[in-house]
Amino acid sequence: MNKEGDFTMKKRLIGITLAAVMAFSLAACGGSSSSSSASGSGSASASNSTASGDSIVLTLNHDGATDHPYNYGCEKFADLVKEKTNGEVTVEVYPSSQIASGAKAVEFVQMQTLDMDLAATTSLINFAPIIGTLDMPFLFDNKDEVFQILDGDIGKEFEDAAEESGIKILSWFDNGFKNVSNSVRPITCVDDYKGLKIRTSESDVYLKLYEALGASPTAMAVGEVYTAIQTGVVDGQDNTTANFVKNKYAEVQKYFTVTNHIYTAEPLIINLDKFNSLTEDQQKAVEEAAQEAAEYERELSIEAEESDLQAIKDAGVEVTVIEDKAPFIDKAQVVYEAYKDQYGEMIDKIKAELGK
Numbered sequence: 400m401n402k403e404g405d406f407t408m409k410k411r412l413i414g415i416t417l418a419a420v421m422a423f424s425l426a427a428c429g430g431s432s433s434s435s436s437a438s439g440s441g442s443a444s445a446s447n448s449t450a451s452g453d454s455i456v457l458t459l460n461h462d463g464a465t466d467h468p469y470n471y472g473c474e475k476f477a478d479l480v481k482e483k484t485n486g487e488v489t490v491e492v493y494p495s496s497q498i499a500s501g502a503k504a505v506e507f508v509q510m511q512t513l514d515m516d517l518a519a520t521t522s523l524i525n526f527a528p529i530i531g532t533l534d535m536p537f538l539f540d541n542k543d544e545v546f547q548i549l550d551g552d553i554g555k556e557f558e559d560a561a562e563e564s565g566i567k568i569l570s571w572f573d574n575g576f577k578n579v580s581n582s583v584r585p586i587t588c589v590d591d592y593k594g595l596k597i598r599t600s601e602s603d604v605y606l607k608l609y610e611a612l613g614a615s616p617t618a619m620a621v622g623e624v625y626t627a628i629q630t631g632v633v634d635g636q637d638n639t640t641a642n643f644v645k646n647k648y649a650e651v652q653k654y655f656t657v658t659n660h661i662y663t664a665e666p667l668i669i670n671l672d673k674f675n676s677l678t679e680d681q682q683k684a685v686e687e688a689a690q691e692a693a694e695y696e697r698e699l700s701i702e703a704e705e706s707d708l709q710a711i712k713d714a715g716v717e718v719t720v721i722e723d724k725a726p727f728i729d730k731a732q733v734v735y736e737a738y739k740d741q742y743g744e745m746i747d748k749i750k751a752e753l754g755k
Contacts, residue, residue: 455488455677457669460498460507461517462621464645468703469517469665470494472572472696476667479688488681490515501601501620509565511670519574520664521600527560532745534604535738536731537724539662542573542701544753549664553749561666567674568666569689573700574639576659580648581635582628585719586656589613589726598624598636600663604734605637608660611733621646628652639663640707641700649714657708657720660727667693 459477463469470492477490499507502522507513509526524531532538539545548554549571558568579586581595593613599605601618609616617633621642627633628651635652642648643655667689674682712718721727735746 454486455681457488457490457514457673458493458498459490459515459517460493460496460504460513462496462500462504463494463517463642465494467494467641467645468696468699469572471699472692473517473667475695476688476692479691480685483684483688484681488677488685496620496622500622503620505566505668508668508670511673513670514673515667515669517572517665517667519600520666521602521605523561523566523666523668524602526564526566527557528741529560529745530557531602531604531738532742532749533557533664534600534602534661535742535746536604536608536660536734537728538746538749539753542575542662542697545662545664546571546697548749548752551752553745553752556745561668562671565671566668567671568668569686570667570693572665572667572693573697574663574665575641575700575704577637577639577661577663578643578655578657578659579635579637580643580652580655580716582651582653583634585654585717586658587719587721589730596632596634598627598633600637604738605661607734607737608731609637611730612727624648625651640711641703644707644710649711649716652716655711655716655718657718658724658727659721660731 457480459473461469461473473490473492473494477492480488480490496504498504498513499516501519502525504513504516505518505522505526508516508518520530520533524534533548539548549557554571561568577600579597581597583595584591586592586595589612592609595614597609597614597616598619599609599616601620606616606618616637617627619627619633621638624633624636624638625646625648628636628648635654636648638646638648640657643652669685674685677685708718
């Protein structure tokens with residue numbers, strides 16, 4: 400069976416399994432259903448070894464296009480896993496949100512109807528709320544600061560928090576700094592946001608930031624954005640430069656503004672029970688492959704930044720770069736005030752680590 404036919408069958412199995420999991424949850428009278436109970440109900444993931452000696456197949460979903468650094472990184476991960484396990488474990492990669500998108504994909508991983516996902520931090524906050532700290536506006540000045548935090552002790556704290564929800568973070572891919580585009584007018588100052596209907600990530604932090612800037616924000620999974628812009632549901636969207644290019648938003652947007660207002664990481668996650676079901680050697684191989692793939696994807700992502708911005712200009716989109724961010728940072732303080740009880744301690748820890 401070819402990959403497309405194989406995926407169609409998997410989608411049917413996912414629907415059947417998800418229904419079974421929901422039925423199980425209702426029968427349990429509201430009791431929490433762990434990953435292991437979802438697995439016990441007959442997981443729809445392609446990760447079962449059906450006989451002794453068979454390869455364990457892991458399904459990996461992500462929302463990037465086939466020419467996005469996400470996909471190159473995930474394919475690299477798949478190659479490394481196969482190599483390091485001598486074929487005992489293989490990975491099937493499904494780009495462009497073929498299985499699920501946003502928080503729904505993370506939920507599928509938690510329930511083990513999907514083995515793995517490359518998930519934005521904004522999609523993880525319902526499962527590990529402290530990770531939302533990373534989405535605070537203007538927290539990081541550059542990617543060196545981001546990687547210092549994610550690859551160190553603070554990153555380990557975020558990983559431990561995810562494991563409490565049955566999700567293991569294997570490594571941190573690069574998503575990038577968020578910018579904003581629209582089809583109404585150039586955004587050159589804070590006042591230009593007024594009244595614009597902007598799609599944001601599925602995060603209250605983003606919603607509060609855009610409200611503070613005077614826009615009318617709507618949270619939406621990335622897979623829905625192009626059509627929402629095309630049909631006028633939203634005027635514009637909040638995303639990285641790479642995602643603007645790869646998702647072909649230049650076809651439906653006239654103006655792009657470089658604000659670098661929020662950095663969003665893209666953790667590579669796996670169902671914790673599935674990971675723990677691997678042998679010790681297989682676990683080590685998967686972890687090593689994830690780290691190496693993340694480093695590879697980060698390099699590709701950073702290299703593509705300048706060419707992606709040029710591609711936007713070449714597509715006829717008017718590009719504005721915000722040099723003076725002080726008025727934007729000032730407006731963002733209302734977000735910090737709103738989250739000081741929830742994220743204040745972690746924000747202070749991050750700033751101390753960065754010497755700010």
